[in-house]
Amino acid sequence: MSTSEIRPHTPAQLVRLVAGREISTRIRDKGFLIGSGVLIVLILGMLVFQVAVNSGGDSTELGVVGGSAAVTDALQAQGRALDTDVSVVDYDDEAAARRGVEDGDVDAALVSPSAAQPELLVEKSGGTAETLVQGAVQGMAVTQQLADAGVQLQSPPQLAVVALDPDADADTEAAVVALVGVVVLYSLLILFGQFVAQGVVEEKSSRVVELLLATMRPWQLLAGKVLGLGLLGLAQMLVIAVIGVAGALAFDVVELPGRLIGTVVTVVA
Amino acid sequence: MLEFDGLYKAYGDNQVLEGVSFTVAPGQMFGFCGSNGAGKTTTMRIAMGLARADAGEVRWLGRPVDEAVRRRIGYMPEERGLYPKLKVGEQLTYFARLHGLDAAPAARAAETWAERLGLGERRGDRVEKLSLGNQQRVQLAAALVSEPDVLILDEPFSGLDPVGVDSLAEALLEQCRRGVPVVFSSHQLDLVERLCDAVGILARGKIVASGTVGELRSGAAGRQLRVVAPDAPPGWAASVPGVRVVSEQRADVVLELGPGVDDQQVLAAALATGRVTHFAWREPTLVELFRGAVTDTRAVAA
Incomplete structure (x- = not known):
């Protein structure tokens, strides 16, 4: 080797060298990889949780013995009023319905709804099924009594809804996204601050710093560290943001994708 | 430099x-x-x-x-x-x-x-x-x-x-x-x-x-010369001017030369007695030099 291959470094080159080493060591560090993986899984898990919570809300399975189309309609209408999807399963006799409730196939079973004394079979009393069926049976009885009295019912007028602040939802959404973003950013900042401190301590305790300081000034060493770890942190943040946004769009969690991306970009920047 | x-x-x-x-x-x-x-x-x-x-x-x-x-x-x-x-x-x-x-x-x-x-x-x-x-x-x-x-x-x-x-x-x-x-x-x-x-x-x-x-060696005090002359009579070395006999074991003598004494003169005297099988400066090892140097300053410092 000849000395012609050796050129003195500029400070910028030294800083870049240090930064490069920081990134390449950290990126192969098991702890870092596992940490990033956990963070990503956590975000995806949150999305999935959101989807699970939002999708469908509640559903109630009701068994009916001796039902009819009118009974099913009444139950489902009552379900809509209580914000739950009602599906009706027909049973042939009370014994079958009893089994269905015991096995958990249905939440509750309604026996002889049109009789004078309808009976509801439940695992234990209380819960939405009870309220729901009570309302439906009452409604049916009232309709029946009105019909018996010869009252002709007209269908009620449809309500027209005017939203004064249609963006309210989107605003909340943006606020939540911003909040999550800030929390993630904050923890990453703390984490990378710690990485820098850790790296300095490591070099100091392993005495490697004596060799390093023979070739560069302390500020170059520190600048390289901060720069390298900062870039790495930013890259990690971007990966998380991209995965979070892509996941949110894919799972259809948000209503206004454009605003979500805008908010995320603002938080990262 | x-x-x-x-x-x-x-x-x-x-x-x-x-x-x-x-x-x-x-x-x-x-x-x-x-x-x-x-x-x-x-x-x-x-x-x-x-x-x-x-x-x-x-x-x-x-x-x-x-x-x-x-x-x-x-x-x-x-x-x-x-x-x-x-x-x-x-x-x-x-x-x-x-x-x-x-x-x-x-x-x-x-x-x-x-x-x-x-x-x-x-x-x-x-x-x-x-x-x-x-x-x-x-x-x-x-x-x-x-x-x-x-x-x-x-x-x-x-x-x-x-x-x-x-x-x-x-x-x-x-x-x-x-x-x-x-x-x-x-x-x-x-x-x-x-x-x-x-x-x-x-x-x-x-x-x-x-x-x-x-x-360092030449500067060290007490350089010693070891001569082995099997046929020499006991006490031959003492007759050479400026030479002090440190030890004499049969034909094997260790000498200390005074300042300005030529070692060749000693060799000539030894050869005059007959065969000479060994003639060399006993080099002080660095350990000896080190000890000498370090203890000297201790003495000065104390």
Whole structure:
């Protein structure tokens, strides 16, 4: 080797060298990889949780013995009023319905709804099924009594809804996204601050710093560290943001994708 | 020329260096000896800019050693320093790059030096997995990998097995042949005696003796001449003027010559008695010189 291959470094080159080493060591560090993986899984898990919570809300399975189309309609209408999807399963006799409730196939079973004394079979009393069926049976009885009295019912007028602040939802959404973003950013900042401190301590305790300081000034060493770890942190943040946004769009969690991306970009920047 | 000129350094009340001066010529191997705490490490740290001298300076080619010069110095600190989690090869490449090599030559140099110090197979291992002796070799390779213009090594031989000592010695001698001045400190005086062109003995913050091993010997008091003349009658040597007999065992006599006495005269006198089977100066070993130098200053200091 000849000395012609050796050129003195500029400070910028030294800083870049240090930064490069920081990134390449950290990126192969098991702890870092596992940490990033956990963070990503956590975000995806949150999305999935959101989807699970939002999708469908509640559903109630009701068994009916001796039902009819009118009974099913009444139950489902009552379900809509209580914000739950009602599906009706027909049973042939009370014994079958009893089994269905015991096995958990249905939440509750309604026996002889049109009789004078309808009976509801439940695992234990209380819960939405009870309220729901009570309302439906009452409604049916009232309709029946009105019909018996010869009252002709007209269908009620449809309500027209005017939203004064249609963006309210989107605003909340943006606020939540911003909040999550800030929390993630904050923890990453703390984490990378710690990485820098850790790296300095490591070099100091392993005495490697004596060799390093023979070739560069302390500020170059520190600048390289901060720069390298900062870039790495930013890259990690971007990966998380991209995965979070892509996941949110894919799972259809948000209503206004454009605003979500805008908010995320603002938080990262 | 690597010049250490009048270095003074005190830590609080403890005056560590009191005017340490010596020079190392290009291609010269300088052995730096001294008892524990004599200031060897401090001297080297001052040269590397890790400690600041209270007075005096270190010069290379007539210019004070600065950042740019230090980048061309291969340094091995007393406290070993390597990245424990970095692989040997990457470690060496990194240090080579820090000293100004480009990526490709740095990788090549790392490979070469790992190979030469017997670390070829361990190149892919993390440093923390190596034995202490092998870590030592990595440390050396880190100092040598940038083909430096000057080498300053603090206790490079400590902890090495004899094979490691030989391969390191060979590597250092080769650097000397390349014209690189090498300064290293060591307590293994036999090694210093074998390898070094020049020796400096540091005691109580001062260089108490320096020069080539030969110069140190000639300057030492009480040079002794051993003569074996089997046929000589007892007491032959006492008749030679200016000679004091130290010991006489049958034909084997040890003599001390007074100032200005010609050893050839002694030889002639010995030959006059008959056969001479042995005639040589008893060279004091460096250990003896070291002891003499260090105890002298103790006496002065006390």
